[in-house]
Amino acid sequence: MDFVFGLPRDSRRKTGIVVFVDRFSKMVHLAAVAAEVTSIQTARLFVDMVFKHHGMPSDFVSDRDPRFTARFWQEVFTLLGTRFSMSTADHPQTDGQTERVNRVLVDLLKSYAQSFHNWRDYLPMVEFAINNAKTADTDLSAAMTRARARPAYDKATCQCRALPLKNHEKATPASAKDNVSVQGTDNEKTHAQAGPGTDADKTNELDPGFSSQAMDFVHERQAVVRFVQDAIAASADRQKLNADNVGRG
Numbered sequence: 001m002d003f004v005f006g007l008p009r010d011s012r013r014k015t016g017i018v019v020f021v022d023r024f025s026k027m028v029h030l031a032a033v034a035a036e037v038t039s040i041q042t043a044r045l046f047v048d049m050v051f052k053h054h055g056m057p058s059d060f061v062s063d064r065d066p067r068f069t070a071r072f073w074q075e076v077f078t079l080l081g082t083r084f085s086m087s088t089a090d091h092p093q094t095d096g097q098t099e100r101v102n103r104v105l106v107d108l109l110k111s112y113a114q115s116f117h118n119w120r121d122y123l124p125m126v127e128f129a130i131n132n133a134k135t136a137d138t139d140l141s142a143a144m145t146r147a148r149a150r151p152a153y154d155k156a157t158c159q160c161r162a163l164p165l166k167n168h169e170k171a172t173p174a175s176a177k178d179n180v181s182v183q184g185t186d187n188e189k190t191h192a193q194a195g196p197g198t199d200a201d202k203t204n205e206l207d208p209g210f211s212s213q214a215m216d217f218v219h220e221r222q223a224v225v226r227f228v229q230d231a232i233a234a235s236a237d238r239q240k241l242n243a244d245n246v247g248r249g
Contacts, residue, residue, distance in 0.1 A: 001046070001062045005035060010120045017123070018042060020050050023061075026135045027142035029053075030127045032120040039072045059083040107231065122224045129228035 005016035014032040021028055029049040033041070050057075060077060062068040064086050077084040131142040138145060 001060065001068070003033070003037075003065060003067075007119060010118060012120070014120050018045055020046065022054070022057075022142070022146075025142045025145040026138075027146055028127055028130045030123050032123060037067065039067045042067050043073070043076060056080055056082050059085060061085045103235075107235070122221065125221045125224040126228050129225045130232065133229065133232045 001021075002019050003016055004019060007015050007017070009015050010032070012032075013034050015035050016033050016037070018031050018033050018037070019028065020030075031045045031049050033045070060082050062085075067073070068086060074084060134141050
């Protein structure tokens with residue numbers, strides 16, 4: 001568990017994210033928080049975001065944030081029978097799993113935040129995209145590792161791409177495309193429209209009379225998922241390149 005701060009202040013004075021990462025599956029849970037978030041508020045988020053889905057972990061690792069060093073946390077986890085560990089200043093890699101997720105999140109959200117001031121509204125899509133991206137360790141997504149099933153998404157994406165896109169440019173922040181390019185991916189190539197003979201043709205018969213509000217709602221969230229997918233892929237490519245360079249050295 002860790003915090004990421006420094007995001008633009010939203011309408012509810014949230015400027016950060018608390019990040020929970022499952023060490024085995026790499027599954028991530030995210031929640032927006034204010035800079036003044038307390039130990040008790042963080043514990044409630046843990047119950048709401050983690051415990052209700054997965055139960056209590058056998059051990060729990062965090063950094064030495066004052067919220068986690070508080071006596072409250074120590075007592076709660078002792079009462080629940082969970083071993084509570086903290087990374088040290090000399091060995092911050094104790095919680096390296098979360099730190100790697102944080103680096104992706106910070107790069108992704110901060111680059112997107114300039115035209116993404118309502119970033120809190122899209123955290124569920126960010127979490128979805130991260131949990132459905134394959135990890136380098138297992139070549140499986142966190143969702144597949146835990147549930148042995150891939151959440152349905154492609155069909156909805158295909159159908160929505162066949163809808164009129166007159167509002168799509170308005171719904172997708174311009175910086176999203178620019179930042180994907182900065183991440184080192186080819187957005188146009190990755191997300192080129194489906195050609196003849198694909199499943200998209202079958203959806204062209206859908207009733208085009210959808211409201212712009214509904215289309216904007218869907219396209220905005222699809223843009224976030226695509227952005228996260230591209231950012232993760234670019235990050236993986238950079239890590240592989242760095243590893244190759246180290247190996248040659």
